[in-house]
Amino acid sequence: MLERNIAAMAAFARAHGIALRPHSKTHKSPDIARRQIAAGALGNCCAKLGEAEVMAEAGIGGLLITSPVVSAPAIERLMALLARSPDLMVTADHPDNVAALARAAAAAGRSLSVVVDIDPGMHRTGVASPEAALALARQVAAAPALRYAGVQFYCGRHQHIEAFAQRRDEITERTAYLKGIVEALTADGLKPAIVTGGGTGTHAIDAALGVFSELQVGSYVFMDHQYNVCDLRGDGRAPFEQALQIDARVVSASTPGMATIDSGLKSMATEAGAPPILSGVPDGTTFRFAGDEHARITFPDGVSGPGIDAVVTLTPPHCDPTVNLYDAYHVVKGHTLVDIWPIAGRGRSR
Amino acid sequence: MLERNIAAMAAFARAHGIALRPHSKTHKSPDIARRQIAAGALGNCCAKLGEAEVMAEAGIGGLLITSPVVSAPAIERLMALLARSPDLMVTADHPDNVAALARAAAAAGRSLSVVVDIDPGMHRTGVASPEAALALARQVAAAPALRYAGVQFYCGRHQHIEAFAQRRDEITERTAYLKGIVEALTADGLKPAIVTGGGTGTHAIDAALGVFSELQVGSYVFMDHQYNVCDLRGDGRAPFEQALQIDARVVSASTPGMATIDSGLKSMATEAGAPPILSGVPDGTTFRFAGDEHARITFPDGVSGPGIDAVVTLTPPHCDPTVNLYDAYHVVKGHTLVDIWPIAGRGRSR
Numbered sequence: 184m185l186e187r188n189i190a191a192m193a194a195f196a197r198a199h200g201i202a203l204r205p206h207s208k209t210h211k212s213p214d215i216a217r218r219q220i221a222a223g224a225l226g227n228c229c230a231k232l233g234e235a236e237v238m239a240e241a242g243i244g245g246l247l248i249t250s251p252v253v254s255a256p257a258i259e260r261l262m263a264l265l266a267r268s269p270d271l272m273v274t275a276d277h278p279d280n281v282a283a284l285a286r287a288a289a290a291a292g293r294s295l296s297v298v299v300d301i302d303p304g305m306h307r308t309g310v311a312s313p314e315a316a317l318a319l320a321r322q323v324a325a326a327p328a329l330r331y332a333g334v335q336f337y338c339g340r341h342q343h344i345e346a347f348a349q350r351r352d353e354i355t356e357r358t359a360y361l362k363g364i365v366e367a368l369t370a371d372g373l374k375p376a377i378v379t380g381g382g383t384g385t386h387a388i389d390a391a392l393g394v395f396s397e398l399q400v401g402s403y404v405f406m407d408h409q410y411n412v413c414d415l416r417g418d419g420r421a422p423f424e425q426a427l428q429i430d431a432r433v434v435s436a437s438t439p440g441m442a443t444i445d446s447g448l449k450s451m452a453t454e455a456g457a458p459p460i461l462s463g464v465p466d467g468t469t470f471r472f473a474g475d476e477h478a479r480i481t482f483p484d485g486v487s488g489p490g491i492d493a494v495v496t497l498t499p500p501h502c503d504p505t506v507n508l509y510d511a512y513h514v515v516k517g518h519t520l521v522d523i524w525p526i527a528g529r530g531r532s533r
Numbered sequence: 534m535l536e537r538n539i540a541a542m543a544a545f546a547r548a549h550g551i552a553l554r555p556h557s558k559t560h561k562s563p564d565i566a567r568r569q570i571a572a573g574a575l576g577n578c579c580a581k582l583g584e585a586e587v588m589a590e591a592g593i594g595g596l597l598i599t600s601p602v603v604s605a606p607a608i609e610r611l612m613a614l615l616a617r618s619p620d621l622m623v624t625a626d627h628p629d630n631v632a633a634l635a636r637a638a639a640a641a642g643r644s645l646s647v648v649v650d651i652d653p654g655m656h657r658t659g660v661a662s663p664e665a666a667l668a669l670a671r672q673v674a675a676a677p678a679l680r681y682a683g684v685q686f687y688c689g690r691h692q693h694i695e696a697f698a699q700r701r702d703e704i705t706e707r708t709a710y711l712k713g714i715v716e717a718l719t720a721d722g723l724k725p726a727i728v729t730g731g732g733t734g735t736h737a738i739d740a741a742l743g744v745f746s747e748l749q750v751g752s753y754v755f756m757d758h759q760y761n762v763c764d765l766r767g768d769g770r771a772p773f774e775q776a777l778q779i780d781a782r783v784v785s786a787s788t789p790g791m792a793t794i795d796s797g798l799k800s801m802a803t804e805a806g807a808p809p810i811l812s813g814v815p816d817g818t819t820f821r822f823a824g825d826e827h828a829r830i831t832f833p834d835g836v837s838g839p840g841i842d843a844v845v846t847l848t849p850p851h852c853d854p855t856v857n858l859y860d861a862y863h864v865v866k867g868h869t870l871v872d873i874w875p876i877a878g879r880g881r882s883r
Contacts, residue, residue, distance in 0.1 A: 208825065208826065230825070230826045231795070231826065250784055250785075250795065250826060250827070251784045251785055251841070253782065253783075253784050253841050253842045254782055254842055255842075276785055276787055277785070277786065277787065277841050279840075279841060279842075280841060302787055302788070305823075306787075306788045306791060306793075306829065307785065307793050307823050307824065307827055307829065308784065308785040308787075308793055308827070309785070309787060310787055311787040311788050315787070339824055432603065432604060433603075434600055434601045434603050434658065435601055435626055435627070435657065435658040435659070436627065437626055437627065437652055437656075437658075437659060437660055437661040437665070438652070438656045438661050441656060443656075443657050443658055445581070445600065445882070445883060446882070448802065448804055448851075448854045449853070449854050449857045449880075449882045450882045452798065452803075453802075453803055453804045454798055454803040454804075454822070472804070473655075473657045474657065474689055475558065475580070475853050475854050475857075476558065476580045476581065476600060476882065477600070477657055477658070479656065479657065490629075491601070491603050491627050491629060491630060492603045492604055492605075492629075501798075503799070503825050504798045504799050504825050507799045507825075507858065508857065508858070508880060508882070509880060510880050529880075530799075530858060530859060530860050530879075532795070532796070532797075532799045532800045532826065532858070533795060
């Protein structure tokens with residue numbers, strides 16, 4: 184299913200003339216990054232410097248760090264990374280940060296590619312206005328040791344809007360704002376070579392609008408409950424399959440009507456609610472977290488459920504922070520374990 | 534502060550004539566387990582087999598696995614662990630599990646110590662009635678390859694009741710139930726050598742009631758927001774210090790009145806709400822998660838806050854699942870980094 188998801192997104196991108204730089208914040212796995220690149224992706228996006236270090240170490244090229252790298256020790260690490268990965272790109276949204284990057288790259292005798300990050304209105308990262316975007320792009324272009332690579336515009340909040348029409352309308356409005364900035368930059372001789380952003384939730388809308396040159400899709404490789412309830416392409420069909428599962432096990436069943444499984448707050452992300460149960464229980468069974476180590480499953484009235492030692496399979500509520508709890512993937516084809524892939528970037532949140 | 538917390542709990546236990554087997558589910562660290570044992574603890578509790586494997590590998594003795602170990606592969610691992618740690622103890626709450634443990638221990642030619650787990654009424658793990666406790670204790674005692682070690686009674690839900698009097702009243706009522714079972718076992722010739730349970734939230738009440746022989750305290754080593762708001766000993770004073778902190782960094786500050794830090798859903802447990810901000814911001818600053826990688830801090834009206842590259846220090850909302858996101862502790866005395874301790878049991882949720 185993972186391979187079909189990778190192939191399906193690659194085919195979509197080819198058909199719509201847009202490039203992919205999938206986000207490794209989802210999978211944290213060089214094995215998956217290699218498969219995405221083999222299917223045509225330009226490289227991988229990385230949320231943090233630590234994630235990029237792991238990907239570069241594993242030989243993954245075409246890396247773009249999508250959050251600002253600001254501290255002096257981090258910029259020192261960035262220069263070491265640039266030495267091994269000359270095509271590395273980093274985003275920036277503040278003149279002080281651009282100045283620090285320019286000084287560091289000059290001191291290292293290297294050229295660092297910088298993408299100007301533009302806030303789409305959610306006030307997370309990015310410059311706050313078209314004027315600030317223009318000023319920062321000029322600053323980057325004027326710095327001898329920096330290369331102005333383009334712009335980033337990531338509408339994170341919009342990715343999980345469940346109704347396609349609402350998502351499309353809001354993204355269309357936001358993308359008009361981006362288009363205005365791209366035009367202003369172009370008029371100033373700063374036409375962005377790269378316009379990067381988008382995600383699994385908006386990829387079809389982004390591709391249709393034609394402003395982005397590449398998409399930072401992440402979750403499509405695995406899918407999760409949050410995205411499964413979104414109509415991704417406006418046709419009511421699911422273009423990607425649920426490829427990531429958590430196998431839990433019943434460890435206690437002393438009270439009739441319920442059982443306790445070995446997967447709690449330490450086994451999956453909790454901010455997106457309870458995980459749907461994929462298999463191993465009677466219809467109508469409900470799930471409730473029962474602390475750090477366990478969860479309780481409750482069976483419908485009068486129905487008996489699995490006893491101790493039974494396997495209960497869950498859909499992750501939110502894939503990225505769930506993956507970030509585990510050290511390895513167990514790769515299964517049908518019912519056969521075919522490989523174990525390390526989650527090499529796990530915990531690299533800095 | 535960690536060392537003072539370890540010493541304070543050890544002194545409390547000595548003064549009250551109760552033993553400690555602190556829970557490694559909190560710290561996942563052999564370095565901390567060793568310090569607890571040096572201060573007088575009997576060993577460490579472990580939530581899962583995988584955690585016990587890591588602790589045993591690091592030479593920690595006196596291990597008690599507090600959740601049932603049920604699957605055939607897990608019992609095989611348990612026997613391998615028993616070979617290296619003959620004083621290992623495991624809890625059980627189901628006759629089928631006791632039978633499987635007895636068969637495995639007999640086949641391995643070893644003696645396994647089993648603690649009968651009693652449900653205090655929260656229906657997570659443990660036998661559901663005094664009769665079931667007696668029957669399971671008899672089954673354990675009758676199995677040649679098992680050693681009946683005692684009982685476990687863990688009131689997890691009660692640990693975080695904020696008001697001391699309510700916590701005391703509920704625990705007193707629950708402990709009366711436990712006491713009845715202990716008396717019934719004793720009358721049957723099955724007096725439990727070990728009565729284990731309790732936690733940071735109830736330790737003072739448990740010690741006063743005199744039914745437990747040892748306490749499974751965990752969070753006291755670090756403390757967290759959940760426990761900081763609990764009156765732990767009924768005197769309104771905090772017996773333990775906040776020893777665990779998250780240093781975040783401002784990575785974006787493009788919008789007046791707010792800033793973005795580099796710590797989001799992947800950097801701390803989220804089920805216990807937002808982390809209080811310990812330092813680095815003006816009074817009245819609020820915290821809001823902003824996705825997997827970031828959070829937003831918002832300053833009071835008209836007050837300016839830290840700019841990019843500033844450090845903002847947070848109190849973990851809930852220590853155990855926060856620790857489970859990191860690979861190492863940075864051990865600080867005053868302002869000096871004095872050591873780095875691996876979180877060797879991280880991710881060992883099975």
